[in-house]
Each structure stands twice: as C-alpha cells, then as structure tokens.
Amino acid sequence: MEGTVLITGGSSGIGAETARLLADAGMTVYCASRRGIAPECDGIIPVTLDVNDESACERTVQRILSESHRLDAVVVNAGNGIAGAIEDTSDEEARYQLETCLFGAMKTIRACLPAFRAQGHGRIVTTTSVAAIVPLPYQGLYSAAKAALLSLTESLAIELHGTGIQCGSVLPGDTATGFTAARKLTQAARGEDSPYRASLQKYLKKIEHDELSGMAPHRIARAIVRQLKRRRMRPRVIPRIDYQAIGLLVRLVPTRLKLWIIRLLYC
Template sequence: MATRAPNGSPQVVLITGASSGIGKACALHLVSRGFRVYGTSRRARPADAPAGVEMLEMDVTSDDDVARGVAQVLAAESRIDVLVNNAGYGIAGAVEDTTVEEARAQFETNVFGPLRLCRAVLPHMRARRAGLVVNVSSIAGLVPVPFQAFYSASKAALESMSEALRMEVRPFGVRVALLEPGDFRTGFTASRVRTVASTQQSPYYERGERALAVMERDEQGAEPPEAIARELERIIADPSPRLRHPVGKALQRAAPTLRQLLPSGLYERLMMQTYEILS
C-alpha cells in the first residue's frame, strides 16, 4: 500500500468526524498503516482522541472553523494528500413531520460541510496537481429509506456533487471517490435525531417507530466499521480509483441495482415489507 508521498514522507490525511464511528475507525487504521492523520471533531476533547491522531476542533458548518483547521494542517505539514469528508448525522421522521429548518440543518452538515472542506483544500491540491477527496456517503444515497428521507436526500446530493466534482478536478491531477457504507455497528444509531413532530400525535408515529426499530436492529446487529477503513486504504493506494465503493452486506450492496431492475411497484412493496410499514 502507498502510505508515503513521492518525497518519502508519510501521506497526510485529514478526516472530519474522527472522534467516533466510521471516522475513528478510519483514523486508527490509517495511523497503524503509517499515515500521518489529522482528525476533526466539534469538541476536540483529549479523552475522545484516537491514539496517534492529531485532533482539531472543527464544526463543518462554520466557514471560520474549516478555514482555521485546514490552515493548521497546512502550516504543520505543508500539504494535505487525502481529504476524507466523513462528518455527518441522520434525522429520522416522516417528511410531513420535518420542518424546513430540520431539513436545512441536515444538508448543512452532510452536504455543505463537505463543500466547505473541498473549497478550502482543493486549491492546494490543484497547485500540487495531486490529491484525493473521499466523500463518505451511504447506500441510502442511492436507495431512499422511508422515515429517513432527508438523510437519504442529503447523501444523494453528496453523490451527485462528488460525481460532478470528479470530472471537474481530474484535469488537475486530483482524484475523487465515494465510500458508500451499508449498516455498520457505530454510534450512528444513538446519535440519530428525531424530528420534533415525531410524537405519538403524529399520524405517522406507529409506522415510523416500526421502521426505526428495524434500522436500529440492523445497525446494532451489523459488523464494526473496520471494513470501511480497509476499503479507504485501498482507495488511497489506487492511482485511479473508481467513483463508487459500496461496503456492507451483499444484499445492501446489491440494493441500488435491484432498484433499477425490479418493477417499481414490486420494489416499493419489498422496501415497505423490509421496514415493516405495509400495514
């Protein structure tokens, strides 16, 4: 695996949302493989810092925080070889029960956060004519999930942005790839935010609770996220990685293809059965 830059020094990787879950697993794995890793967290508490990772305090919804954090890494290392946009969260609730403010906050972190990081880092990658941007999306970005409509929509937006970005920066020697995890056992389940209107008074409450119970059961029964970290290392080592890198159970990885191949009515019925919301 190519853990070093052309000058022989360790490759410098910046990972947002590195204090827990997928980001932490990726940071720890890359450190163990010889990379120089910087991680970000909204509150960079020493107790949360993965061993060997330089942690920075950064809120990806803040222009000032992003500019300051990127400047810190560049001042210390003179370059960023790999940017991993991982920071994100999910809101749960019916579309009708979601306010515009709640939906906007979801996009602010999951879409505009990566945009801020790209705008801060890409000028330096272009100047060096080298670099890699890995955006952590989700299979839900290709397969919308009921009662997680705006999480799915935010990841779909990240998918489209990444595909366009890949074509835009390729002439400058910069690579772009998407990591698309399925269900993994992380802190995502506990950090999922329910919309304020998702109460027993909502006409969607009962079905929403059943769907969320299925999601939580699948997540808690899944594998830890080390497989995602290994796939990230493979992407970094590939001089010409493909765009999409789904990671997870075979059925989840096949879901986007099934969505295209099956009649739409049958596909919707299968999805509703899966999330126990048919009746």
C-alpha cells in the same frame, strides 16, 4: 502509505477507525470533529472543527499546511441523521440535516481544493450511504442529503478530470457506530398526534436493530483506505457483497418495484 490526511467526523465510529488504519499505515492524520477527540495513537492529531463553520475549515487546512507542508487527502465523513416522516419535518429540521451532510461536506472540500490544486494532486473520499441509492422512509431527508452528496462527488470527479485530483465515494450500509444513538427525531414525530406514529416506531425498531447488529466500522474504514490507495479511484464503493447486491438490484428493477420492496422491508 505516506503523507497527510484530514478526516472529518474522526471522533467516533467510521472516522475514528479510518484514522487508526491510516496512522498505522504511516500517514499523519488530522482527525477533526466538534468534540476534538481522537483515537490515541502515534500519527493522529486531534482537531476541534465544526464543518459548518467555513472559516474554521479554511483555518484547519492552513494549520495542516503550516505544520505538515502538504495535504494529500481528505475523508469527508462527518455526518448525522434525523428521523421522522416528511410531513412531520419542518424546513428548519430539513436544513439541519442538509447542513452537516451536504453543506458541511462542501465547505470541507472547498477548503482543501486550493491546496490540492497548488500541489497538483489530492484525493477526496466522501462517506455517503446505501441510503443515497435506496430512498428510506422516515429518513427521507437523510437519504436526500446523502443522494445529493453522492451526486456532487460524481460531478466533482468530472470537473477535476486532468487536474491530478481524484474523488470518489464509499457507501456504507448499516454499521454499528454512535450514529444510532445520535439520531434525532423531528419534533412533530415525537408528538402523540402524528399519523405516522405506529409506523415510525416499527421502522425505528428495525433500523436501530439493523444498525447495531450491522458491520463493524473497521469494515468501512478498510474500504475508505483502499479507495485512497487505488491508482484510479472508483466513483462508488459499496462495502460487503449483500449491499453490493442491493446496489445492483436498485439499478436493474423498475422504480415502482424498488419502492414496493423498500416498503415491504421497512413499513
């Protein structure tokens, strides 16, 4: 593979593994995050970027074009998670969740599109989540943010038809990364008075165990690289057969049954 790619959320987990794989494959990788750190590897250039800063996203793309004279792909991967019942989530906390996972992703994509359009080609892979198609309790805002990003990715694929620009998503299931430690509880969820306290603690114990014993980030990175290599990108890629089965199940069963199964699993 040749060319230049921008990865957001490249300082750890899935983004860092994707950067490594793409650099090994011969690409020049601009690996962006707020900390500005990246795997030390030939072909990887660390970039300090907060995806919630629109002009910083645009400056990053300008820098790439002036140094590399091309931008072939973007992996829209930066993300974070909050946890807490919806009743225990303030508007400000909800906005914080949507800020990076949805609006930050939009800012990244908007910054890249003019360059892709001028070249007549470009590839966009968004990292969404199985949580986009499985509404998680106590991570309702995270599920909503990822569902919105998945929907936006698919709308974009339609809008970009015929331009030479393709986009698609990768939906990881539980993956062992820095995501678990970085998750923030909402303020009301931390209080003694929350009616959800016991149920939330049980949920957190399960989800933390599932994530920390989940897939290696390398598994998701391989799926992202395969998306980038495909002649025709797939709208949705779900890594690993058990999560693919979940994806099929939630499409086939009535919503009431789907919600019942999710409640049995998590509450």
